[in-house]
Amino acid sequence: MSLTLRAGLLAGLALASPVAASAEPVSLDEAVRRAIAASPAIQAQEAGIRSARAGRSQADVRSNPVLSVEAENIAGTGAYDVYRQAETTVTYTQTIERGGKRDARIAYAERDIGVAEASARLVRLDLAEAVQRTFIDLQIAEEVVWLAERRLETERAMQTEALRRVRGYKDPLFVETRAEARVAQARLALDEARSRRNAARARLASFWGGKAEDVEVPRGIEKPDDHLHQLAAADSALASATVERAQAAVVVEQTRGVQDYTVSGGVRHLRETGDVALVAGISIPLGRFDRNRGNIERAQAERQRIELLAEAARLDRLRQLASLRAEADAARMRADGIMQDVYPQAVRTLQQVREGYNRGGFRFSDVQDGADAIIEVQSQWVEAMTRYRDILSQIDRLTGRFDVVAGEEVQ
Numbered sequence: 001m002s003l004t005l006r007a008g009l010l011a012g013l014a015l016a017s018p019v020a021a022s023a024e025p026v027s028l029d030e031a032v033r034r035a036i037a038a039s040p041a042i043q044a045q046e047a048g049i050r051s052a053r054a055g056r057s058q059a060d061v062r063s064n065p066v067l068s069v070e071a072e073n074i075a076g077t078g079a080y081d082v083y084r085q086a087e088t089t090v091t092y093t094q095t096i097e098r099g100g101k102r103d104a105r106i107a108y109a110e111r112d113i114g115v116a117e118a119s120a121r122l123v124r125l126d127l128a129e130a131v132q133r134t135f136i137d138l139q140i141a142e143e144v145v146w147l148a149e150r151r152l153e154t155e156r157a158m159q160t161e162a163l164r165r166v167r168g169y170k171d172p173l174f175v176e177t178r179a180e181a182r183v184a185q186a187r188l189a190l191d192e193a194r195s196r197r198n199a200a201r202a203r204l205a206s207f208w209g210g211k212a213e214d215v216e217v218p219r220g221i222e223k224p225d226d227h228l229h230q231l232a233a234a235d236s237a238l239a240s241a242t243v244e245r246a247q248a249a250v251v252v253e254q255t256r257g258v259q260d261y262t263v264s265g266g267v268r269h270l271r272e273t274g275d276v277a278l279v280a281g282i283s284i285p286l287g288r289f290d291r292n293r294g295n296i297e298r299a300q301a302e303r304q305r306i307e308l309l310a311e312a313a314r315l316d317r318l319r320q321l322a323s324l325r326a327e328a329d330a331a332r333m334r335a336d337g338i339m340q341d342v343y344p345q346a347v348r349t350l351q352q353v354r355e356g357y358n359r360g361g362f363r364f365s366d367v368q369d370g371a372d373a374i375i376e377v378q379s380q381w382v383e384a385m386t387r388y389r390d391i392l393s394q395i396d397r398l399t400g401r402f403d404v405v406a407g408e409e410v411q
Helices: 005-013 028-038 040-059 101-167 173-206 233-256 293-358 364-399 403-407
Strands: 066-072 087-096 261-270 275-283
Touching: 028 101, 040 101, 101 173, 101 233, 101 293, 101 364, 173 364, 233 293, 293 364
Parallel strands: none
Antiparallel strands: 066 087, 087 261, 261 275
16 A cells, blocks of 8 residues: 555645656665675675675684604714714694684684674664665655745636736736735745755665666555565564674683693704614693683673674664654654645635636735645645655564565675
């Protein structure tokens, strides 16, 4: 279901619809797809995902071995002159990680990928919200242009009526001047409305680098789906991924409290006798003082903090959604009231006053008052629809309306 002032006005006034658009209308979903495909911010998020995946590959790598060469008893004096008593040792050293450090690193890196993907998903939803706001701005601007065109038509008709009465010596000359001024004001209002519409087109086209003149949008503004009461899965996914990463960080710190061994083995050559011998060794940190307890406790506290913040954010979104739905209902009722009741009444009043004016029963100032009342009602409708636009975009963001559309761009 959609909201459009034009449908209500046409029903109440039997006015003709405007000329068809010059370009094929772009749907809101298509506008979101185009914006996502062209957005540098989305590309940056995708680069962040690739970075996280590279981090996962790096986390799987074991520490490098060390190959060392050591020469002893060389270039000395006496019997140790030059290399006669030299001993050369080639040693291969490898650190052996203990306590599941490698698995913990991998788990943390995988959670980091989850956070990067969830964050990218939210950025896409935020972009979709911005596109939706601009899209509805253009829809409202199109309606305002249509209203301005109707206003100019009405003012010109009033000018014709006033001119006929002035030339028939039924009204003073200043009535003609007033009528001309009102036509000029209506023409200026139409020019301003068209400028705002063109600016809205340019803003929408800028999301994908298109041309403003190629952008047209369908008539009518959709209402929020009454069945969407759940929060966006993307927000929950990011919260869960962040908590899981925090838990993985706790495990990483716990594994760091386990000391690693370093083993070595090699070959020693004794030049004086020409003999060869093996060498071997092992290094075991005692872990007497530093067992990484402080970092473990800090990681545990950070995990708890993240869990509590995630839950607080979820409850806040639920409260926002409930409040916005109530505000949306109020804004819709106001817009519907203007569309169905106030505007038709104002138009009928103006028609009656104009008929009475042509019969000499009213003054031109009465006609002006009737026309000004219509202008005021139009302004009230624009205000109500702008408010409704803001609420609608917020509701759609909270409920993840464009989650599927945005997710189509996930790499």
